[in-house]
Amino acid sequence: MSQKVIGLVGGMSWESSAEYYRIINERVRDRLGGLHSARCLMWSFDFAEIEALQHADRWDDATALMIEAAQRLERGGADFVVICTNTMHRMAGQVQAAIGLPLLHIADPTADRIRAAGLRRVGLLGTAFTMEQDFYKGRLVERHGLEVLVPGEEDRAVVHRVIYDELVQGRVEEASRQAYREVIARLVERGAEAVILGCTEIMLLVRPEDSPVPLYDTTTIHAEAAVDLALSEYGAAIPG
Structure with a gap:
């Protein structure tokens, strides 16, 4: 089976980009066996530059x-593009318009899994920009028909601070895990049937046992969707 070349826009942060690379290669090995690994390219930013902007x-x-x-x-030979961060999907439409390749949007495979599970009302954790x-x-x-709940103002500030002050710097603190548990519990009290980990670093901190409802880790889901596309026959069309 011929693999397509996955183009990864990474470095935001490199900690989560490393998880993309690991997951993508593990899934390709699982699917194809033997010594197979993914055909991919990565452009990795200096995150300090992006964070300042x-x-x-x-x-x-x-x-x-x-x-x-x-x-x-695209010039390097990628067949499609994956932006390895939720927040920078803010400009996904402009990026898609500027290239001749499909862009695999992180929200779409996540929403597909949630809907397939019969769930509709979801909590969303991420950077302040995403929330x-x-x-x-x-x-x-609008595209997937979900009802989205975000944390209250104080909880949003906590979630954002932990991402930028700890997770993107490789710090995983038990006190922050407990704080996230409490934020998740408050979303569940408001009716969330599941919670989207809508920042690619959150999976470094929060585990399934930290939540009374299913967690949808966008890093893993996005990476697995990239493998599905890379191994598909000639590339099924990606919804725009």
Whole structure:
């Protein structure tokens, strides 16, 4: 079976990008056996540059960098593009418009799994940008018909702080795991039937046993969807 080349836009942060690389290669080995591994390319950012643009609200500059990264992957021979972060799907539409390759949006395979499980009302954890802006929630609601709950203001601040002050720096603190458990519990009290780990680093901290409802880890789901596409016959069309 011929593999397509996965183009990974990574480095946001490298900790979660390393998980993408691991999961993708493990799944290819599981599917094909033997010594098989994934055919992939990765463009990895210096995350300090991206983080500074995010928090300075310089999204146009960040978009230009993301487009450049995707175009580098296209020139390098990628068959489709995967943005290895939830937050930077804020500019997924602009990136898709600037390249001639499909872009596998992180929200779509996540929503597909949730709907396949018969669930509709979901909690969303992520950076403040992901939880508060409409680029991610709106896609889940409008394209997939989900009802999305986000934490209250204080809980959103805690979730965001832990991501940037700890997880992207490779720190996994037990106190933060407990804080996330409490945030999840409050979402469940409000009716969440499942919780989306909508930041690719959260899977480093939160485990299934930390939640009374199913957790949907976007890192693993996105990586597995990339493998499905890479091993599909000639590449099934990706919804735009």
